[in-house]
Structure formats: structure tokens, C-alpha cells
Amino acid sequence: MLTVENLVAGYGKVQVLHGISLEVQKGQLVTLIGSNGAGKTTTLRTISGMVSPISGTVKLADQVITGEPAYRITRRGMAHSPEGRRVFPALSVEDNLQLGAFTRFTGSRPKGDTAADLERMLDLFPRLRERRQQLAGTLSGGEQQMLAMARALMLNPEVLLLDEPSMGLAPKLVEEVFQIISRLKESRITMLLVEQFAAAALDVADYGYVLENGRISSSGPAAQLRNDPAVRAAYLGTAH
Ligand SMILES: Nc1ncnc2c1ncn2[C@@H]1O[C@H](COP(=O)(O)OP(=O)(O)O)[C@@H](O)[C@H]1O
């Protein structure tokens, strides 16, 4: 579904990604783990068109989308739940979700039943149902993170890019977010998950890639990486 080949990208003269290759098959949950500053966010931004690549290829459903502007990539069905909590603070929870579906009405993607999908999101994120009419800016950090995920899902995406959905959350909420991710996986949503909680990400994923200084240093089935001594030492600590 998503294929990245030899992706090179950066900011201005600073090259951050030095030739990244990865693949996410339809219905798969793939995780990209790595330390702070390794280039995880930059990888997702380059895939979704927010950063223009210097070279390399990004393919969505076998179509080359490299270098297309972000809005057009969204129209093709790529949803990006960005790092941090990018919600519209002055709009209600419900209006934020409605906006997530907006792109369905501009491109050639199936429009579907927005109202039914909204209900589905409120089922998946009960905290959002309770706060449906509340302004997004007044939600807690964890709730805003959930809203950002739910809004991305309102696109009915072919692929969902999730950038550190657990960032800055209390442990109980981190657990809740991972439960939601595993439910999304059960419903066969294709996902690329970036996480600093490497152990939790590898527990839920099918396949994993380790990013080190803008290069993939190892990859494999998630269970295999979870037991890899080098990966354990660098990213999982000994207690896990
Ligand atoms: N907007 C930006 N402008 C310049 N450099 C950036 C920008 N965003 C990130 N970087 C740099 O790119 C590198 C990778 O960052 P990032 O992709 O955010 O890593 P990660 O998400 O793995 O923590 C870092 O050295 C960071 O300082």
C-alpha cells in the first residue's frame, strides 16, 4: 500500500534522511522506532508531502506521489496525525471531526456516510463522545491527541500515519491509546506508527523498522525486533 524507496530529505541545506526504504502492506501495522532526533517525524512529513524530498520515491497504492503537495496526497487517502496536538482549538470536538472528513468531498474518494463514521469515532473514543460539544482547545492534552487521531481517521484513509500518539500522556492514557491502535489494527486499517515507546509499539505492530541518524539500521517482524539484543539494549532497556 505504501512503499518508500531511498528517500533523501531535510530542511534547507541540512540533510536529515539519508536514503530511507520501507514498506507498509495493506492492512498491516508497521512501526518506526528510534531515538529523539533520528528523523522519524521528518520521515512522516516527507511521506505526506509536508517536506519535499531531495530524491527517492514514495508510492501509495502503486502510484508515485513523490513531490506532490500535501493536500493532493491527502486527497489520495493518506491521513497524517501529526506530532503534538494539532486540533482547531476554537472549534468543537464534533466540528474538528467533521473537518477531518472534508477532503472526502473535494477529491475522487468515496464520500460515504460521514454521520455514521462520526458515530463510529465517538464509539472508538468514548472520551470524545462525552465532550462532543466542548471546544477542542479546552480538552486535556490526552484528549486532544485522541481528537487528532480521530480526525485523521475521518478521512477514511488508505494509510494512516501516526506520529507519537502517546507523547506527553499520563500512563493510563498511553495504555488507552495503544488499545485504540490495536482495535484499529483489528479493523485492518493500514498504519505507519512512529513511537518512542518502542516496546509497546513492537508489541502491537506486525513489522518494525529502527531509524538511527536518518538511516534504517535494522528491520524485521516486530516480534523478532522485540527480541533482538541490540534493539533491546538501545531502545527497550533491560527491564522490558
Ligand atoms: N523544521 C526543521 N528545521 C530544521 N531542522 C529540523 C526541523 N525539524 C527537525 N529538524 C532536525 O531534523 C532532525 C530530525 O528531527 P525529527 O524528524 O523531528 O526527529 P524525531 O521525530 O525522530 O525526533 C533533528 O536533528 C532536528 O533538529
Ligand SMILES: [Mg+2]
Ligand atoms: Mg518526532
